[in-house]
Amino acid sequence: MIEQVPAVITAEKLRKEFGRVVALRGVSFQVPASTFFTIFGRNGAGKSTLLSIISGMAAASSGVIRVFGEDPAARTQRHRLSVISHESFLYDNLTALENLEFYGKLYSVQDLKERTHHVLRQVGLHHRRFDLVRTFSRGMLQRLTIARAILHNPDLFLLDEPFTGLDQHATEMLIGLLETLKAQGKTILLTTHDLHIGLRLSDQYMILERQQVVETGSASGLTEDALREKYFSLISSGEAGQ
C-alpha cells in the first residue's frame, strides 16, 4: 500500500499570498518515494509557485512543507533534488564536459571526473564532450540537460513544464529519459498541462485549479478520455484558459 512507503514530499495546507496575489489556497498532498507524480493545471493554477516552494526558492505564507522530512528553505536537502525546466540551465559557450564539471563542483560531487564521463555515456554524448553546447542540436541539448540533472545522483526530480517548446522528437526523447529515471526508482514530480504525456508517465496525479487541489488519484487504469473528461469538468466552470 501507498501509506507504507515514506513520503518524499509532504505538503499540508500550503498557502501563498502576497498583497493582491493569491498563488496557493491551502494545498495538501503527499508524494511517496519512487512515485511518478503529475500535477495537472492551467497556467496560473499555482503549479510553478508550488514547485518554487518545494525546491526551497520561495517560502509559503502558511502551512507546512517537508521534503525528505526537512524544510526545503533550509537548503539541507538540496543535493538530493534536481530541477528540470524548459530552460536548459546550461552555458552555451562551455563544452558539455565543462558544463558538467562546473555544476559538479557546485554540488560537491564525489569522484567528479568518473561521474561526468559516466553520465555522458549514459545519455550518449560522450563522443561530443569537447564540443560547445551552442553547436548542439535540440535533442542533444535535451540529453545534456538530463545529464546535468542526474549528475549529483539526486533522489527527487522536479520537472517544471519541461515539454514547453519541444518538438515531437525531443518530447519522445525526454519521455524515454524520464522512463529510465522512473525505472531506477527515482521520485519524480512533473507539472504540465499536457494530459496525454502526463498520464502516460504517472503513477499518481493531482489537478490544481484556481490555486486549489480539485482532484487527486491513481493513474493506473485511468484512460486518457476519462481523465480528459474529468479535467475539463473540473476546470470548465469558468472561462477556460488565461
Place this chain on the structure above:
Amino acid sequence: MSVIWAIIRKDFQMEFRTKDSVTAMWIFSLLIFVIFNFTFEVSRLLMLQISPGLLWVAFIFSGMLGLNRSFQVEKENGNLRSLALTPADPGLIYFGKFFSTTLFTLIFEALIFPLFIIFYDIHLSLLTLWIIPIAILGTIGFTSLGTILSAVAIHTKQQQILLSLLLWPMITPIIIWSVKTTGDVLAGDLSTAFQPVIIRMIVFDVIFTTISYLLFEYVVQE
C-alpha cells in the same frame, strides 16, 4: 571556496572562448580616447587636468560592458536560477561572480592603460605604480555594487538601462575618489589628501562587498 573558484574558472573559460568581444571592448576604449580628443579641444596643460577623469570614463564604460556580459550568460538559459538551486551558499555565488568580473575588468584596464599613456603623453615614474592599487580599489567599489545590481536588473527586460540607472548614482563616491587619487599620481605629486582618500576607498569597498554578500540571497529568491 571551491564554489568561488568554480565560478571564476567557468567565467574565464567562456571569456577566452569569445576573445572577439575582448577585442571589441579594447577598440571601444580606444574610441573613447579618440572621440574625447575631438570633443574637448583643449591645451596640453588642461588635457593633463582632465585626463584622470577620461581614464576612469574608459574604465567604467568597459566595466559596464563587462558586467552586462557577465550576467547575460547567467540569464540566457535560466542559469542564475539553477545556481540558486544548488546547495551552494548564495553569498559564495555572489563572491564568485564578483571576483570574476573584478578580475576581468582589471585585466581589461591593464590593456587600456598603455593606450592612455601613449595618447596623453603621460610621464612615467616610480610613483605611477600607485595607479595599480587605485585601479584595484576603484574597480572593486564599482564591481561590488555592479555585481549585485546586475543580479537585480537581470530579472527585468530592461536589464542594461536599469543597471545604468541603479549603478551610476551609487558609485559617485568611489568615482570621485578614484579620479582624484589618479590625478595626484599622474601629476607626480601626492597631495596631503591622498592617503585619507585611499582609506575611504577601502572603507567603501568593504561596506559594499559585505552588504552585497549578505543581501545576495534575497536577490535570487523567488
Place this chain on the structure above:
Amino acid sequence: MTKKNSSLSFYIMAGLLLVLVPISLYLVFNWVPPIKASNPTEQTAQRIFYYHVASAWNGFFAFFVVFLASIMYLWKKERKWENIAVASAEVGTLFMTIVLITGPIWAKPTWGIWWTWDARLTSSLVLWLIYVAYLFLRRYLPDGTRRANLSAVVGIIGFVDVPLVWYSIRWWETQHPSAVLAGGKKGSLAPEMLFTLLFCVGVFTILYFLLMQRRIEIAKLEDSINKQYKEWETLS
C-alpha cells in the same frame, strides 16, 4: 489599523495642516525679518529657504524610512512593509524634487546662476537619481515577492550609499576651486529665522505623514479590491 482609526488620523493631520500651513506662510513671508542683502530680489528669494530645507529634511527622513521598512520586509516578508517602503520612496522623491526645483529658484537671484555643482544641490540630485532608479526598478517588475525582495535590496544599498555620497561630494567641493561661491555661506540664523525654519520643518513632517498614510491606504485598497475580485472569480 481599522478603517475608522486610519480615517481619524487622516482628519487630525489634515485639520492640523489646514491651520498650520497658512501660519507657516505668514511666518515665512511677513513675520520673519528679511536678510541683509544687496538687492530686494535676493531678499525675497531667500524666503524659499524655509520650504527648501523643510523638503530636504523630509526627503532624507523618507529615505531613512525606506531603509528601515526594507530591512523589516526582508526580515518579516510582510506586504505591509513593502507598502511602507514604496510609499516612502515615492513621497521622498516628491520632496527631493521640490528641493531640486526650489534650489535653482533661489540660486538664480542669489548667485546669478540656476545650477551650481554645490555639495548640497549635487548630493540632492544624486539621491534623487538613486530613488528614481528604485521606482523604475519597481515599474519594470510585476507585482509579487520577487519585486518586493529586489526593491528592498536596492532600498537598503541605496540608503547606505547616502552618507557616502554626501560626504564624498562635500569633500570634492573643497578640492574644486570653481565651486566656492561668495555669499553662499550662511551665518548663524537669527532667532526668528530659526523658529520659522523649525516650524516649517514640523509642518512638512506632518505633510509627509499625511501623504504616507494616504499612499499606504491606496495600496491596501488596491490589494483588497484585487483580492476580492480573485475570490469572486474563484466562486463563480
